[in-house]
Each structure stands twice: as C-alpha cells, then as structure tokens.
Amino acid sequence: MSTEITRASAETNPLSNCRLAFIGCGVMAEAIIAGLLRKQLVSQDQIVGSHPRAARREELNAKYGIEMFEQNKEAALAVYPAGPDSSSLLVLTVKPQRLRRVLEELKGSIHQEQLVVSVVAGAKIETIADELLHAAIVRTMPNTPAQIGEGVTVWTPSAAVNEKQESQVCAMLNALGKTVRVENERQVDMATALSATGPTYIFLVMEALIDAGVHMGFSRHVAQELVHQMMLGAVLFARESHKHPAELRNMVTSPGGTSAEAIYQMEKGSLRTVLSKAVWAAFQRAESLGEKNRAR
Ligand SMILES: NC(=O)c1ccc[n+]([C@@H]2O[C@H](COP(=O)([O-])OP(=O)(O)OC[C@H]3O[C@@H](n4cnc5c(N)ncnc54)[C@H](OP(=O)(O)O)[C@@H]3O)[C@@H](O)[C@H]2O)c1
Numbered sequence: 001m002s003t004e005i006t007r008a009s010a011e012t013n014p015l016s017n018c019r020l021a022f023i024g025c026g027v028m029a030e031a032i033i034a035g036l037l038r039k040q041l042v043s044q045d046q047i048v049g050s051h052p053r054a055a056r057r058e059e060l061n062a063k064y065g066i067e068m069f070e071q072n073k074e075a076a077l078a079v080y081p082a083g084p085d086s087s088s089l090l091v092l093t094v095k096p097q098r099l100r101r102v103l104e105e106l107k108g109s110i111h112q113e114q115l116v117v118s119v120v121a122g123a124k125i126e127t128i129a130d131e132l133l134h135a136a137i138v139r140t141m142p143n144t145p146a147q148i149g150e151g152v153t154v155w156t157p158s159a160a161v162n163e164k165q166e167s168q169v170c171a172m173l174n175a176l177g178k179t180v181r182v183e184n185e186r187q188v189d190m191a192t193a194l195s196a197t198g199p200t201y202i203f204l205v206m207e208a209l210i211d212a213g214v215h216m217g218f219s220r221h222v223a224q225e226l227v228h229q230m231m232l233g234a235v236l237f238a239r240e241s242h243k244h245p246a247e248l249r250n251m252v253t254s255p256g257g258t259s260a261e262a263i264y265q266m267e268k269g270s271l272r273t274v275l276s277k278a279v280w281a282a283f284q285r286a287e288s289l290g291e292k293n294r295a296r
Pocket residue numbers: 023024025026027028029050051052053072093094095096098101102119120121141142143144145196
C-alpha cells in the first residue's frame with residue numbers, strides 16, 4: 001500500500017486561488033472550514049456553504065464571515081472559477097441518507113473543471129459519478145478528532161482527478177490533522193473500520209478503565225483525569241519510541257508483577273480477539289453499506 005502522511009507546509013499553498021463550496025454545513029463541514037481559516041489556507045471570501053435552515057446559515061455567517069446559501073445549487077454555482085488560474089472544490093458534507101436527494105439537486109450545475117470531494121460515509125465514487133454525471137471525484141474518510149485538528153483522514157481519487165486537484169485536497173484535509181492517501185475504495189472501507197470507527201473503540205476502553213477506577217474507590221473526576229493523561233502519554237510515548245507495542249509492553253511487565261497479572265486476565269478474556277473481530281465486523285458493515293447505497 002502506498003501511503004503518505006503529511007502536514008501542510010507554510011511555503012506552498014495549493015488552495016491560494018481555490019474557492020470551496022460546502023454542501024450541508026453540519027459538524028464535519030464546520031470542522032474543515034474552521035481548520036482552513038485557522039491555518040490561514042484560505043480567506044473567508046474563498047468559502048461558501050449551503051444549509052436548509054436559516055438559523056444555521058446565520059450562525060455560520062456570523063462565526064466565520066462566509067456566504068451561506070439556502071439552495072445547494074446556488075452554493076455550487078457561486079464557486080465556479082472566475083479566471084484561468086483559479087479552481088474550485090465542491091465538498092459534500094451531508095449525511096448518507098440525504099446524499100441521493102442532494103446529488104439530484106446538484107446534477108447539471110457542476111462544471112467539468114470543478115472537483116467534487118465527498119466526506120459521506122459509505123458513498124462510492126461510482127455512485128456519485130453516475131448521479132452527477134461528473135468524473136473528477138475524491139472520496140474521503142475523516143474521524144471525530146478532526147473537530148480539534150487532530151484527526152486522520154484517508155482519501156482516494158478517481159482516475160480523472162489531476163495532480164493539482166490532489167494537492168488541493170491534501171491541503172484541505174491537512175486542516176483536520178493528518179492525511180493518508182490510499183490506492184482504492186476497499187482501503188477507504190478498511191480505514192472506516194480502523195481509524196474512522198476507531199475512536200469508538202477507544203472511548204469504550206476509556207469508559208471501562210474510568211469505571212474500574214471508580215470501582216476501586218477513586219472519585220470519577222480523579223479516575224477520568226488519570227485515564228485521560230495515561231492514554232495520551234501512552235500514545236505519545238509509543239509514537240516517539242518507534243518500538244513495537246509488544247516490546248513496550250514487555251518493558252513494563254516485571255515477573256510476578258501487576259502488569260503480568262493484568263495481562264493474564266485480558267488474554268483470558270480474549271480482549272485481543274474481541275478487538276480484531278470488532279474491526280472486521282465494522283469493515284464488513286462499511287462494505288455492505290456501500291453496496292446498499294449503490295443498489296438504491
Ligand atoms: N462527524 C464525524 O466525525 C464524521 C466522521 C467521518 C465521516 N463523517 C461523514 O460526514 C458527513 C457529515 O457528517 P456530520 O457529522 O457533519 O453530520 P451533520 O452534522 O448532520 O451535518 C450534515 C448537515 O447537513 C444538513 N442537511 C440536511 N439535509 C440537507 C440538504 N438536503 N441539503 C444540504 N444540507 C442538508 C443537516 O441539517 P439538519 O441538522 O437540519 O438535518 C446537517 O447540518 C456524513 O456523511 C458522515 O458520514 C462524519
């Protein structure tokens with residue numbers, strides 16, 4: 001698998017002459033918009049958005065100074081490039097169940113030079129291309145920590161996406177944290193199960209550990225503080241040490257000690273197998289949702 005992990009470089013900004021339209025401005029669209037403006041990759045007048053509710057349009061306009069439209073079509077047309085050097089991205093950020101209707105609305109209002117970027121879980125490139133009659137599409141899969149700029153987003157382009165468009169997508173997604181370009185949509189489904197669904201696994205483990213602390217007698221507040229910092233520290237330590245997790249675990253497992261006792265119980269309870277089965281089940285679910293959307 002060829003993957004490339006990058007962070008945006010301050011010197012080169014592929015988005016400098018690019019206009020972006022966000023179709024359906026909920027949580028994920030706002031995370032991208034906020035990240036782009038925070039990192040000064042674009043200015044407010046390069047971004048527009050659409051939303052059916054007036055209150056949300058007013059909220060985003062007041063918060064970020066971006067132009068908001070009621071009709072998705074109007075937002076798409078508003079970012080059509082004015083000059084030969086300018087370009088435009090149309091970012092689909094609606095929920096999967098709204099996608100079909102939104103694509104029907106947008107059909108016919110997208111120019112061939114525009115790039116469509118989908119953040120919609122389970123929506124295949126082929127489905128979007130067929131509905132929009134448009135070839136240049138990038139499918140992405142971010143995760144929840146994107147909301148604080150600490151996410152990891154996997155993405156893959158269709159064959160019609162050119163190099164310049166790829167660098168624009170990469171720069172935009174860097175506003176959410178790290179990015180990983182993958183070769184095909186199967187790997188997007190794999191990432192859906194691993195990195196996009198991943199925070200759920202960690203939140204469950206976090207909750208279980210906090211409850212275990214409360215069970216022993218810590219106040220919930222103290223147990224939470226201990227668990228949060230322990231998990232954060234363990235991840236940073238693992239990343240900095242460049243060691244295999246088993247090696248790190250062996251380093252802290254003394255003969256007859258507390259770690260050895262705890263590991264014995266976790267293995268007895270099949271924790272490793274349960275996690276592996278959970279990720280595999282999520283992968284199969286991601287694949288079947290994609291098939292279902294295509295057949296609809
Ligand atoms: N949030 C995440 O962490 C995350 C992670 C990975 C992928 N994603 C994907 O990102 C996409 C957006 O997720 P989200 O969490 O941002 O959802 P969200 O907060 O519900 O955002 C979607 C927005 O679209 C609006 N909307 C509804 N119908 C519309 C229409 N016909 N035209 C335009 N806008 C419409 C919704 O308005 P109402 O609120 O009024 O319905 C809502 O504000 C989803 O497809 C999801 O699979 C999200």
